[in-house]
Amino acid sequence: MDNPPTLMIPGPTPVPEQVLLASAQPPISHRSTDFRTLMAEITAHLKWLHQTQHDVLILASSGTGAMEAGMINFLSPGDRVLVGCNGKFGDRWADLCQQFGLETERITVPWGQALAPKDFQQHLATEHQQPIKAVIITHSETSTGVLNDLEAIAREVKAHSQALIIVDAVTSLGICPVPMDEWGLDVVVSASQKGYRMPPGLGFVAVSPRAWQAYGSARFPRFYLDLGKSQKDAVANTTPFTPPVNLFFALQASLQMMRSEGLATMFAHQQCLMHATRTALRALNLPLFVPNDALASPAVTAIQPDAVDPESLRFQLQQHGVIIAAGQDHMRGQLIRIGHLGYICRRDILTTVAALEAALQDLEYPFHLGVGIQAVQHSFSQHSAGPSDLP
Template identity: 65%
Template sequence: MDNKLMLMIPGPTPVPEQVLLAMAKHPMGHRSSDFSAIMAEVTEGLKWLHQTQNDLLILTTSGTGAMEAGIINFLSPNDRVLVGCNGKFGDRWAEVAEAYGLQVEKITAEWGKPLDPAQFQEKLEADSEKTIKAVIVTHSETSTGVLNDLETINRHVKAHGALMMVDTVTSLGAYNVPVDTWGLDVVASGSQKGYMIPPGLGFVAISPKAWEAYKTAKLPKYYLDLGKYKKDAAKNTTPFTPPVNMFFALQAALRMMKAEGLENIFARHARLTQATRSAMKALGLPLFAADEAASPAITAVIPDTVDAEKVRSIMKKQFDIALAGGQDHLKGKIFRIGHLGFVSDRDILTAVSALEATLLELGYERFTPGAGVNAAAKVIADLQ
């Protein structure tokens, strides 16, 4: 049967019906008072979600655009930056910084392993001249399913005084990121992830300290000059035409998130993560990331006796469940189960049972049928 697609990828994530219906309206003029009222409401909602009083700017970009904006507005050519690289997205921020002529020093870890905060500490403590201007880290590394220890890395950055710039593309709205308590300077994310709306908007939270740096930053910028967005946001408008129907979507999604509550959102993602991981263990499928560094958005599985791409193919063809594959050198080696945004306990139970059927079809018999579902159900019952 067609048209029952279930997205179990880390983005775009499933979109609730209220949100889809909210978008199905004529667009309104973006200079109208009606639009400004929506912008005021969603900006307040985004600040709530980010746990911040800092400026929260809304851009017409994907997550990469939001992150690039975060990097180019507060730095100058040749500035020295430390970039955490343990997956595709960390590598991307190093490439962006290099493209803009920054001096990039990478702190690396093997894909599948978390960054070591002590390596940041060592570099930062050795920098007595304060030549390191910013530290750039991907919180949840989607390509591998690893959650980096942002809180500890950030503590070292705070002790040094550099700007802390974070990709929270697959952690915001799934995991506790208390922007003001931690004092994060630049926090970037994108709409098609924990926000439960389609792709198209980027979000950046900016601290007063970053705005100080903005005054002397010399990298070129125009469309992504955040000063323009800040000035206009004060009047609840945007410098360029925004995708207004996406604002309708965002308004509906933020209302749903507020009704669920931050703590419940985080608890649900923790439960979905644990249920998925327990199910994979019960099925004898090796996990790519360790429990202590598990992303709240995605679980990567590195099967040793079945073909990851065959698993994805049967899941899609037979059950209309989309799983993500591996990226770069992990292509064909892993499959990734997304549990980010509008995902419920039922979705995990469904995906795990379809996965069991898929494994049996592939002749993989290292498990008792029902073991994965049973393990997931137990976690769901225990953590309810």
Template identity: 50%
Template sequence: MIPGPTPVPEKVLQALSKHPIGHRSKEFQELVEITTKNLQWLHQTQNDILTITGSGTAAMEAGIINTLSKGDKVICGENGKFGERWVKVAKTFGLEVIKINSEWGTALNPDEFKKILEEDKQKEIKAVILTHSETSTGVINDLKTISSYIKEHKKALSIVDCVTSLGACNVPIDEWQLDIVASGSQKGYMIPPGLSFISMSEKAWAATEESNLPKFYLDLKSYKKSLLSNSNPYTPAVNLFFALDEALKMMRDEGLENIFLRHNRHKLAMSTAMKALNLKLFADENYLSPSITAIKTGEMDAEEFRKLIKSKFDILLAGGQDHLKGKIFRVGHLGYVNDRDIITVISAISYVLLELGKITTQQAGDALMLATNCLESK
């Protein structure tokens, strides 16, 4: 129950076990064609969706280095570990970074983006880089509003980390006119790590003509060219394409709306149950991510608590990162997670809290009852 790698369905595991095929074969080209179409369905876009053998960080770095040049001015939203990462990446490539900060556990303020973008009369800002669902804190940022301000600026590109939001909540790329959207296979896609996906708008492709940052393996023009023949510029992770095909078929069968509703129910069940167990949520309740719930442990050491859950129930929870280590634990509920999994992890947490004398049996029962009510709601 961590926010990635997420549980993998049996059908997907079976697909992984197929014998590899040649990545220049007709069979593989057919596989690329169907997975690309299904990726466009999931991303709700007609944009090019490129598949890179690499993690979500590879897709984000590719988005940055293919559309920007050394010395370009960019805005980076930073309200967690991954927001921090994009600041580091931008600075590594010599970009001039304007940071918009928010305390970990709180959402980025869209008005701050609006103010800076409106004041940029010379249109010097080339991109706005931010994380949609901040995995380290359980916060989801208001991407819809922020993207509307980027759109009004006209010049700046939106470069968005949707690694733990795509496949878990609504990210209508074409409707919100998002330029560059990155995600990774081991999250909402329900397959093992190793593939990343990047959506590129026409505006983003136009920006690639002016970019002078160094790139080779992550040169997206080569991926676009090869996609014309349903291929890949380098040797891809063939068996992960088998897995991707199966996972996307399962997602299409469930339907986008049902996927989003399921993740929302799980978010509500987890957050409601944790409060009933006298645990405080780390994230602002108005901006809870549908993918992960971060929970404060107060005087309890979160790392010791995680060890107890693992030893007694063989359930792995995620810990806090950086200064949050030992202060919070995080429950992932994205991808191939069902109601039974949610009830199981709430029961395990309740059991350990009971053993530690932190709650009563009545509170444990209340938590399960409230969670069940959330899961039964439509």
């Protein structure tokens, strides 16, 4: 039987059938009334998802394209920026900024730990002739499974500077609250293959009025990623270049699904999946890389096994039909990561933990068969889940 494996990586994620089918329609002209109607609906849903009244622009790009657009449109060569680095994606931002000739300062904490809001306060309070133009934060650090306290960091940044707050919400948007306007975020980037429950291919950049002010004087060259062009056309419900119209159909379907569930239900569902995963891993004595539940990302859980080789476990799990992710950069071979974002339901967690137990048994890891599954069941009985959790 040609049964597809259960995909439990932190993106691309499983995609609902109705979203896939929506993308299988014949393409339409992107200069038609039908397209403008589609775009108007999508734009309204995107604002709802970002909890914003401001612009949310769509790019044909991956998340990194959205990161680059979110940076080059609002800054100029030589500007000082402060980047929070506690994993691969924070580091990616810092590398990107350096590559473009920004004066890049980093607040670095070890992988697996969270960025401390007071470190931002201290850094910003230090006298300097040239103020920091932007503070850049990765909300959910996918490489480690840490959820940084974005709300508190944004509060410190606002209290001590005029800096723009640029946020990578690639694995937090749609997964936990990212209320852009309430938290005063200026630029929020995300990508379709994560919490959107969609295939890869679309990047998103939400932009505050303060960021648009900065756009006016920003001096990096830009053309395809010029968000001013996108915004001008978005007002007329169109795009400056040919959009991937079939992905727009998929986006419409996924956003309609999300709206019918509601943000609170979506976030409760993610909490339910995260807690069940963490409870099972604890029961199996597999050390969580982020032991503190308060710092854990509801998108991805990393473990750092000591009594079993992580890569052998990942390989063995694959033999039982479940794909999980490896550690990244210097943590490759030390960590394994279970993604529980996108179109994942409770059954997928049960499947993953059952397969994990089978793989551990193959590797002669000492544990009582069934303790992981029992822990999942117990966790499910304690965390209510919404309708999206069916079956």
